[in-house]
Amino acid sequence: MKAIVVNENGGSEKVTLSEIDTPEPGAGQLQVAVATAGVNYLDIYQRQGAAPAPFVGGVEGVGRVTKVGSGVDANLVGRRVGWLGASGSFAETVVLDEAKAVAIPDDVTNEDAVALLMQGITAHYLATSAFAVGKDSTVLVHAAAGGVGRLLTQIAHHLGAAVIATASTEEKRNIALEAGADHAIGYDSFADAVQQITDGHGVDVVYDGIGRDTVEAGLKSLAVRGTLVVIGAASGPPPAIEFSALAVKSLSVIRPSVAHFTARPGELSWRADEVFGWARDGVISTAIAGRYSLKDTAKAQQDLTSRSLAGKLLIEVAPISEG
Numbered sequence: 001m002k003a004i005v006v007n008e009n010g011g012s013e014k015v016t017l018s019e020i021d022t023p024e025p026g027a028g029q030l031q032v033a034v035a036t037a038g039v040n041y042l043d044i045y046q047r048q049g050a051a052p053a054p055f056v057g058g059v060e061g062v063g064r065v066t067k068v069g070s071g072v073d074a075n076l077v078g079r080r081v082g083w084l085g086a087s088g089s090f091a092e093t094v095v096l097d098e099a100k101a102v103a104i105p106d107d108v109t110n111e112d113a114v115a116l117l118m119q120g121i122t123a124h125y126l127a128t129s130a131f132a133v134g135k136d137s138t139v140l141v142h143a144a145a146g147g148v149g150r151l152l153t154q155i156a157h158h159l160g161a162a163v164i165a166t167a168s169t170e171e172k173r174n175i176a177l178e179a180g181a182d183h184a185i186g187y188d189s190f191a192d193a194v195q196q197i198t199d200g201h202g203v204d205v206v207y208d209g210i211g212r213d214t215v216e217a218g219l220k221s222l223a224v225r226g227t228l229v230v231i232g233a234a235s236g237p238p239p240a241i242e243f244s245a246l247a248v249k250s251l252s253v254i255r256p257s258v259a260h261f262t263a264r265p266g267e268l269s270w271r272a273d274e275v276f277g278w279a280r281d282g283v284i285s286t287a288i289a290g291r292y293s294l295k296d297t298a299k300a301q302q303d304l305t306s307r308s309l310a311g312k313l314l315i316e317v318a319p320i321s322e323g
Contacts, residue, residue, distance in 0.1 A: 003091035004057045004297045009049040015057065015298040023088070023095040025069035030098055032081060037061035037089045038114040039292075039300045039313040041209075041232050047301070051087070057297065058090030058315070060118045062110045065101075072098050080104045082272075084118040085259055090297055092317060102272045112279065115147070115286035115312040118258065120275040121268070122231070123151035123284075125261035127159060130254055131205040131227050135160030138198060140190075140206045140221055142214055144181055145172035145310040147287075148231065152207060153179040154284045164197055166190055166214075168307065175287075175310050191217040202226060202249075212236035219245060227252045234307060287311035 005018040025031040038060040042050075047057065062082040068074055082104050083089070086096035104113045126148075127133045133156050141156065143149040144165030156163050157180025165176035165184045173184035185193045187210075194203060202223035208214055211233030218228050219241070228251065230238060241253060262268040278284045289311030292300040300313050 001092040002294060003088070004294065005054060006047050006051075006057050007054045009047065009051075009053045012047070012298040012301050014047060014053070015301065017295045017297075020056070020091075022093050025067055025072075025095050027070045028072060028098055029069040029095050030065050030072065030076065030081065030101055031067035031069075032061075032063040032083075032094050032096065032101075033066050034061050034063040034089060034092060034094055034317045036063075036110045036114050037315040037317055038118055039297075039304050039315060040118050041234065041304065042118075043090075044301060044305055045233075056088035056091050058094075059087055060084045060114060061086075061089040061094065061315075061317070062104060062113045062117075063094070063317075066093070068098075080110075082113045082117050084121060085262070090294065090315060090317075092294075100268070102268060105276055107280065108276055111288055111314060112286050114314055115288060116151075116275050116279055116284075117272070119147040119312065120151055120279075120284065121262065121271045122148050122258050123155050124271045124275050125256070125258065126152055126207060126229060126231065127155045129261055130229050130256045133159045133161045133205070137161040137205065138164070138201070138203045138223075140164045140166070140194060140203045140218070141176075141181070142166045142206070142208050142210050142218075143234070143307070144176035144179065144184070146209070146307075147312045148209060149207075150175065150179050150287060150310070151284050153181050155278070157181070158278070158283045164194060164203060172310055187214065190214075191220040194221040198223070205229060207231060208238075209233075210235050211238045215239060215241070219251060222249060222251055224249045225251070227254065230255045234305070289313055291316055 081101040165181035176184045206218040209232035213235040215238040289309035
């Protein structure tokens with residue numbers, strides 16, 4: 001089968017379309033023919049060294065079950081499923097644990113499913129569990145026109161919070177406002193802008209996927225007993241934080257992982273059901289920024305890290321019938 005193999009850790013030039021053996025499912029696993037895969041920053045981190053090479057890239061996708069391993073209901077063959085934590089998803093076939101698979105409702109397209117899985121479920125746990133956003137909350141969402149940021153802005157707005165969004169261009173700031181942000185600002189002196197908007201109070205939570213360039217100012221943007229939620233490092237690893245800097249306002253910092261917030265029995269399906277329900281009800285919506293063939297995966301990763309696009313990037317592997 002065709003697959004994207006990272007033979008050495010490094011830049012996008014290490015991403016190679018290769019011919020490899022088709023994986024077989026083991027006990028408790030599904031073999032799935034991949035229709036569409038999603039491009040995520042996790043793919044970049046893994047390529048750069050978070051996962052030792054060689055490996056098949058990709059962690060998220062949608063497809064149909066073609067075979068099951070021992071201990072798995074054979075009636076799942078032919079079912080359409082999605083996943084957000086299965087290594088090897090940039091391939092024509094992937095094998096994943098049954099527990100990591102999510103049934104895709106008939107009224108959800110492959111593209112919408114991929115756009116809602118990793119990023120939608122991430123936005124869900126960020127707004128409901130990492131920090132419980134409510135009607136009295138004031139939140140700051142960085143990169144609010146991006147995949148996670150846009151969905152997080154929509155969810156926080158739905159939950160009744162006042163949302164301050166950051167984005168790098170006027171076009172992206174308009175996207176954030178359309179998603180429900182009450183204010184949209186640039187990154188220059190954003191901590192000062194937050195203090196002005198909140199009359200010096202600060203925000204209850206900062207969601208930061210930027211990292212090095214924004215963490216320190218993010219701490220300055222927080223209210224007393226505020227929480228900094230670091231969800232990525234698009235600009236590079238964030239600097240170390242001294243405990244004394246937190247003590248000034250009794251601040252909290254968390255670096256959560258979607259894997260940990262979907263690990264409990266039933267947690268993944270609960271979050272997925274709620275995300276799909278929100279999409280069905282118009283609370284959240286998807287935005288597809290780019291579609292690429294499997295051979296163009298390196299270009300997709302370059303476009304993701306350029307931060308020039310607003311929305312989800314998809315790898316179209318082998319379209320299948322939906323529903």
